[in-house]
Amino acid sequence: MGISQVTNKLEQPKLDSKPKIGLLIIGIILIGANLRAPLTSVGPLIASIRDSLEMSNILAGTITTVPLLTFALLSPLAPKLAQHFSMEFALFISLFSLTIGMAIRSFGGVETLFIGTILIGASIAIGNVLLPSFIKHNFAQNIGLVTGIYAVSMNLFGALGSGISIPLSSISGLGWSGALGCWGILSLLTIFLWLPQLRNKHKAVKFGQMEKKVTSINLxxxxxxxxxxxxxxxxxxxxxxxxxxxxxxxxxxxxxxxxxxxxxxxxxxxxxxxxxxxxxxxxxxxxxxxxxxxxxxxxxxxxxxxxxxxxxxxxxxxxxxxxxxxxxxxxxxxxxxxxxxxxxxxxxxxxxxxxxxxxxxxxxxxxxxxxxxxxxxxxxxxxxxxxxxxxxxxxxxxxxxxxxxxxx
Incomplete structure (x- = not known):
């Protein structure tokens, strides 16, 4: 289903035209693509990373668990970030820090590997939490359709991350660090295409302004x-x-x-x-x-x-x-x-x-x-x-x- 077909099915009074709806959907698809690939691309390269950095098997194994622990620790903070700024800007911050994290991870040292991985995990935690809420806010009548689009994008790129990591690392001069760093291109593209959402003044509002009746929630x-x-x-x-x-x-x-x-x-x-x-x-x-x-x-x-x-x-x-x-x-x-x-x-x-x-x-x-x-x-x-x-x-x-x- 193409973007034009999707936009025809969406009732979206908050946006002025189909091009804006299409750009928003593309942004959601790309954010979804960034929520798995930077992590799934690591697994096939664990042996190369371990041998290159002379790490123990235990330390190498923690590379894949650190992001999950980061998700657990930082997920509750994502709504607070959106309350202080806006969902659009919070997602922009997550994309920016994700790009920085992937650059740091690709420097080729043990310390930078883990620093970058923690930053990547923190960035993805924000996107994981806020994107479903963002979809609910902008596509209240089409939550299932847009959630399906974003879920497919996230897991499709996750599968691609697993599949192309080793071929990328085999390219002369790239190695494991270059193969992981290549995903920074995707996040940079997403940042560029997300910028118009920051100029959308009638949408870029804080949670407190959107939900004036909501004071505190104890779930x-x-x-x-x-x-x-x-x-x-x-x-x-x-x-x-x-x-x-x-x-x-x-x-x-x-x-x-x-x-x-x-x-x-x-x-x-x-x-x-x-x-x-x-x-x-x-x-x-x-x-x-x-x-x-x-x-x-x-x-x-x-x-x-x-x-x-x-x-x-x-x-x-x-x-x-x-x-x-x-x-x-x-x-x-x-x-x-x-x-x-x-x-x-x-x-x-x-x-x-x-x-x-x-x-x-x-x-x-x-x-x-x-x-x-x-x-x-x-x-x-x-x-x-x-x-x-x-x-x-x-x-x-x-x-x-x-x-x-x-x-x-």
Whole structure:
């Protein structure tokens, strides 16, 4: 679907013309593209980074967990940043600091690697939290459509980041630092195309001005907010655990290393179409319980397939897991908007859910690996993911009710 086709479907009284709507959608697509690729591009290069900088395996492994911990710590601060400035300017700050972080990360030293990674994590945390709220504010009648567009962009570029890192690093003179630094070009382009939003005076307002009736929000006492948070956290935990361990699991089942790597790409690519479709469906349905159920059924069948099935149907099991994760991720993003009544609430819920959610996501791969170490097989760890899927079902059914975190 082209930009012109999308803009024809959007009712947007806040903008004066279709070109402005198109530019805004392009900006959202590009911001989404910057929220995963700077992180997913690191994984395939871990061995090169470790050998080049003479790092231990433990230290090298923390490169991928540091951003998740940064998300957890800084996500609650993103709404405060938007309250002090505006959503447009806060997103601009995140893009600017993201570019700086990628430049620092590419200097080629251990210290700069981690400083840059922390700055990148902080920048992405702001975008993660504010973009769903920004979409709710600007596309209230088309939340599902625009959320689907941004989710597809985010995960498509995330998959590309995993796929092209090694080919980029093989180009003469680039190496791992140059391959990671190339993503700064994308963030610079996004900054340039986002600048017109800062001149949009009638939109660039603080949360306090947009939501005059809202004084303070305490979501920590809301059962619904906790259900959304746990749903977000446990679905993220499954995603990051599978991303971390799937190739090794498949190799021990007899799949060759090259094919195991492609299975990981297949899983991520299978997420893309359902993310777009589920976001639209979730926005149109009165409740999202059925979509939650479909997500969990796909996850459980896929996990049992990997655990007990042979390698003949391995592609089917991987597609089912990817589709289930895509369902769950889309629902998590939509819950930030569907379970809130205004942009302030949406940003606060997004901050809470992503803060605790990424703590769970960071713990998932560690717990999975620990269970493998003490049992010396993959049965118990994979059954842990099945149990996690059951928790996703319980929290998702509660989060899918037509209610608001702050009752009317």
């Amino acid at each position: 920590w006492r809301s059962k619904l907010a906790w259900n959304v948070t746990l749903f977000m956290g446990f679905q993220s935990s499954i995603f990051y655990t599978v991303i971390t361990w799937l190739p090794e699991i498949l190799e021990q089942k007899g799949v060759n290393t090259h094919e195991a790597g492609w299975m990981l790409s297949l899983m991520q690519l299978s997420m893309l179409p359902v993310m777009f479709i589920v976001s639209i469906l979730a926005g149109r349905l009165k409740t999202q319980k059925l979509l939650v159920g479909v997500s969990v059924v796909l996850l459980i069948i896929g996990l049992f397939g990997v655990l007990y099935g042979g390698t003949l149907l391995i592609s089917l099991w991987i597609i089912m897991i990817g589709t289930g994760v895509g369902f769950a991720f889309s629902l998590a993003m939509m819950f930030f908007s569907l379970r809130t009544q205004n942009t302030n609430e949406a940003a606060e819920l997004s901050g809470m859910a992503q803060s605790l959610g990424y703590l769970l996501a960071a713990a998932g791969p560690i717990l999975f690996g620990w269970l493998h170490d003490i049992t010396h097989d993959w049965t118990t760890p994979l059954l842990m993911l099945v149990l996690t899927s059951v928790i996703i079902f319980i929290t998702g059914i509660n989060a899918g009710k037509k209610e608001y975190v702050i009752p009317k």
